[in-house]
Amino acid sequence: MPEQDPHPEYRARALEEALVERGWITPGSIDGRGRRTGDGEAVSAGAVVVARAWVDPDFAARLLTDATGAAASLGFGGGHGARLVALPQTTVVHNVVVCTLCSCYPTALLGPPPEWYKSDEYRARVVRDPRGVLSEFGTVLPDDVTVRVWDSTSETRYLTVPRRPAGSEDLGEEDLRLLVTRDSLVGVRTLPPLPLPPPAGGPALDDHRQRDPRDPRDPHQGDRL
Numbered sequence: 001m002p003e004q005d006p007h008p009e010y011r012a013r014a015l016e017e018a019l020v021e022r023g024w025i026t027p028g029s030i031d032g033r034g035r036r037t038g039d040g041e042a043v044s045a046g047a048v049v050v051a052r053a054w055v056d057p058d059f060a061a062r063l064l065t066d067a068t069g070a071a072a073s074l075g076f077g078g079g080h081g082a083r084l085v086a087l088p089q090t091t092v093v094h095n096v097v098v099c100t101l102c103s104c105y106p107t108a109l110l111g112p113p114p115e116w117y118k119s120d121e122y123r124a125r126v127v128r129d130p131r132g133v134l135s136e137f138g139t140v141l142p143d144d145v146t147v148r149v150w151d152s153t154s155e156t157r158y159l160t161v162p163r164r165p166a167g168s169e170d171l172g173e174e175d176l177r178l179l180v181t182r183d184s185l186v187g188v189r190t191l192p193p194l195p196l197p198p199p200a201g202g203p204a205l206d207d208h209r210q211r212d213p214r215d216p217r218d219p220h221q222g223d224r225l
């Protein structure tokens with residue numbers, strides 16, 4: 001075996017085929033765990049689905065009525081036969097996902113669940129005191145927002161659809177994917193607004209150019225033509 005495999009994707013594909021042949025996974029289920037964007041940043045399949053919903057109202061409508069079909073239309077499936085249900089976060093309702101029985105999770109879109117999701121503490125407390133648990137994640141919701149807790153099963157897996165962050169209006173779908181966090185897809189966190197651009201006429205970001213090129217403190221002295 002070479003020290004460094006120049007084509008790990010072929011080995012990964014062969015491994016996937018072997019697992020499919022043995023019936024341990026379904027075709028496409030590994031692809032459903034995540035994709036990489038053009039600049040190499042890993043994003044979950046859930047992030048791909050949500051970003052599409054943010055830019056495509058028809059897809060968003062389908063996602064809310066038939067999430068299994070909508071995700072499959074983007075090539076994501078293999079949820080071991082479980083039905084996927086998408087829960088939109090709104091200004092009046094905030095949804096949180098749990099599995100009180102064990103650890104059912106939208107694995108086909110997010111990969112394996114994090115440790116906290118499987119913990120006895122989360123599973124018990126999020127039902128009794130969802131606002132208290134959410135606040136421990138840094139998610140403090142206004143009093144007039146209704147919090148709904150959804151109990152996953154082996155038949156039904158839930159994915160929450162976070163609201164598109166304020167300030168992301170000019171971003172394209174690929175960039176939007178990078179904003180979508182795992183925790184926002186199960187409802188324990190919301191997505192913060194993007195930082196505002198610097199005000200017009202304010203201080204320039206690159207203040208090197210305002211320095212005297214002869215200033216000995218200028219680390220770029222001598223760089224200039």
Ligand code: FE
Pocket residue numbers: 099100101102103104105152153154
């Ligand atoms: Fe479970």
